[in-house]
Amino acid sequence: MLTAERHDYILNKLRETGIVRLQELVNELNCSESTIRRDLTYLETKGLLKRIHGGAKRLYTVEEELTIKQKSVKNVHEKQLIGKLAASLVTDQDVIFIDAGTTTLEMIQYLPMKKDITVVTNGIHQATLLTDLGIRTYLVGGRLKNTTKAIIGASAIAQIRSYQFNKCFLGINGIDTEFGFTTPDPEEAAVKHAALRQSAHPFFLADYSKFEKVNFAKVCDLDDAAIITAGINEKNRSRYQKFTTVLEAKE
Amino acid sequence: MLTAERHDYILNKLRETGIVRLQELVNELNCSESTIRRDLTYLETKGLLKRIHGGAKRLYTVEEELTIKQKSVKNVHEKQLIGKLAASLVTDQDVIFIDAGTTTLEMIQYLPMKKDITVVTNGIHQATLLTDLGIRTYLVGGRLKNTTKAIIGASAIAQIRSYQFNKCFLGINGIDTEFGFTTPDPEEAAVKHAALRQSAHPFFLADYSKFEKVNFAKVCDLDDAAIITAGINEKNRSRYQKFTTVLEAKE
DNA sequence: ATGTTTTTGATTGAAATTAACCGCTTTCAC
DNA sequence: GTGAAAGCGGTTAATTTCAATCAAAAACAT
Numbered sequence: 001m002l003t004a005e006r007h008d009y010i011l012n013k014l015r016e017t018g019i020v021r022l023q024e025l026v027n028e029l030n031c032s033e034s035t036i037r038r039d040l041t042y043l044e045t046k047g048l049l050k051r052i053h054g055g056a057k058r059l060y061t062v063e064e065e066l067t068i069k070q071k072s073v074k075n076v077h078e079k080q081l082i083g084k085l086a087a088s089l090v091t092d093q094d095v096i097f098i099d100a101g102t103t104t105l106e107m108i109q110y111l112p113m114k115k116d117i118t119v120v121t122n123g124i125h126q127a128t129l130l131t132d133l134g135i136r137t138y139l140v141g142g143r144l145k146n147t148t149k150a151i152i153g154a155s156a157i158a159q160i161r162s163y164q165f166n167k168c169f170l171g172i173n174g175i176d177t178e179f180g181f182t183t184p185d186p187e188e189a190a191v192k193h194a195a196l197r198q199s200a201h202p203f204f205l206a207d208y209s210k211f212e213k214v215n216f217a218k219v220c221d222l223d224d225a226a227i228i229t230a231g232i233n234e235k236n237r238s239r240y241q242k243f244t245t246v247l248e249a250k251e
Numbered sequence: 252m253l254t255a256e257r258h259d260y261i262l263n264k265l266r267e268t269g270i271v272r273l274q275e276l277v278n279e280l281n282c283s284e285s286t287i288r289r290d291l292t293y294l295e296t297k298g299l300l301k302r303i304h305g306g307a308k309r310l311y312t313v314e315e316e317l318t319i320k321q322k323s324v325k326n327v328h329e330k331q332l333i334g335k336l337a338a339s340l341v342t343d344q345d346v347i348f349i350d351a352g353t354t355t356l357e358m359i360q361y362l363p364m365k366k367d368i369t370v371v372t373n374g375i376h377q378a379t380l381l382t383d384l385g386i387r388t389y390l391v392g393g394r395l396k397n398t399t400k401a402i403i404g405a406s407a408i409a410q411i412r413s414y415q416f417n418k419c420f421l422g423i424n425g426i427d428t429e430f431g432f433t434t435p436d437p438e439e440a441a442v443k444h445a446a447l448r449q450s451a452h453p454f455f456l457a458d459y460s461k462f463e464k465v466n467f468a469k470v471c472d473l474d475d476a477a478i479i480t481a482g483i484n485e486k487n488r489s490r491y492q493k494f495t496t497v498l499e500a501k502e
Numbered sequence: 503a504t505g506t507t508t509t510t511g512a513t514t515g516a517a518a519t520t521a522a523c524c525g526c527t528t529t530c531a532c
Numbered sequence: 533g534t535g536a537a538a539g540c541g542g543t544t545a546a547t548t549t550c551a552a553t554c555a556a557a558a559a560c561a562t
Contacts, residue, residue: 141392
């Protein structure tokens with residue numbers, strides 16, 4: 001057993017389980033305690049893991065990057081609650097679509113990393129974060145919109161139509177009993193609509209500020225998708241529950 | 252057993268198993284330890300493998316460990332010169348492809364912004380920067396590679412095939428008179444090849460450190476594309492000018 | 503055939519890697 | 533708290549692997 005082989009083995013195991021025990025490695029790699037200790041010490045100096053009593057754990061630098069990007073976003077707390085709830089709906093083997101936008105960005109950090117999931121997205125930031133977390137990610141191709149860094153256009157829609165999703169998680173700007181789900185840009189609306197059509201269980205992520213608002217382009221009717229929200233008032237909750245499922249995230 | 256035969260055997264075995272033991276090779280190739288050592292040393296100087304204690308391993312995994320941020324510090328000055336020259340080749344109404352990678356990233360800031368150009372890219376960073384500069388940008392869709400933030404895979408290639416480019420600007424890891432243009436990841440090589448096929452005028456951007464290097468996956472032969480470089484020495488310039496156009500960027 | 507260059511194999515001391523041992527610290531159950 | 537068990541770093545000696553050297557063998561040109 002060569003040194004590099006052991007190192008690969010350790011790092012791979014760490015990637016999967018998040019933590020490794022020294023004694024386990026001694027058995028599995030069939031070598032002495034000293035050798036494993038030396039390996040762990042070396043890999044720590046390389047910045048590839050963090051040693052802990054009895055073994056080593058994987059380190060996350062990604063979380064630090066997250067906090068930087070989160071600034072300049074309104075209703076952060078509600079969005080985090082929504083993100084956590086949305087992520088909890090994702091199960092093993094799922095193939096999901098995640099829309100561009102700040103609200104959907106929040107859910108990514110809570111995704112079940114250990115499970116085998118595939119994510120398709122049209123958001124640049126979403127895609128970057130997802131791969132950083134080691135999740136299998138597909139980015140939809142097409143024209144890149146300057147302001148929102150979302151991919152839109154006919155090519156994007158065509159590509160989305162070639163997939164089938166278990167669930168999709170979409171951002172939205174306006175929710176209204178009469179006009180349904182609406183957003184300012186017709187092209188973004190078209191992309192959302194396409195993703196929704198390909199999904200067995202579509203969800204809209206929206207904090208309380210999005211209710212009773214109407215925007216230019218309609219995505220779909222209220223009863224076409226469920227709503228995941230937080231901080232909603234009693235009046236709106238009872239009103240919108242008549243039309244569709246409203247999942248409310250709590251502390 | 253000829254030298255070239257042994258080299259092929261070693262590289263093939265390395266391709267399959269990712270790691271080779273020196274003693275194994277001695278038995279399998281039926282020659283002395285010294286000979287194998289010599290082979291391994293030579294192949295390492297050619298950049299085809301990484302020697303380790305007791306044998307050798309694939310270079311491919313090592314390259315992955317280098318993040319894009321670590322790479323971008325090397326040869327910055329040369330890359331800027333190259334970028335400036337490359338950008339000066341772009342003219343009004345051009346539809347161009349820009350590859351992922353740090354070298355191509357440098358050329359974007361010099362692009363003629365006032366002119367009407369369209370850019371297609373498979374690099375996340377490239378796409379972000381291009382839209383920030385107000386350039387009409389299309390991002391190719393497909394699987395997102397974690398380490399280089401490049402989009403690869405069959406879907407990306409299919410999409411590239413549906414376009415026609417006036418010019419394409421590709422990054423590259425190895426340039427060699429015998430093996431042509433090479434890069435570590437076969438999937439990235441396939442994307443580069445596809446873009447090159449759709450381009451009237453393909454260019455490779457490479458600083459001096461890329462010459463006389465060979466990587467795992469071949470993109471094309473030397474005479475299939477022009478080279479834009481900087482800081483190249485006299486010997487390499489005269490050698491490579493025999494095979495293809497070499498544009499050298501100066502202060 | 504002769505001399506030259508290239509390739510190969512064997513030998514060497516140096517360097518790297520390893521397992522085992524030691525005394526010490528941390529952790530955990532009671 | 534207290535003792536046992538597990539985990540820790542450091543040292544040691546044996547083993548393996550390494551690079552360098554040199555001479556034999558093979559390939560080559562003249």
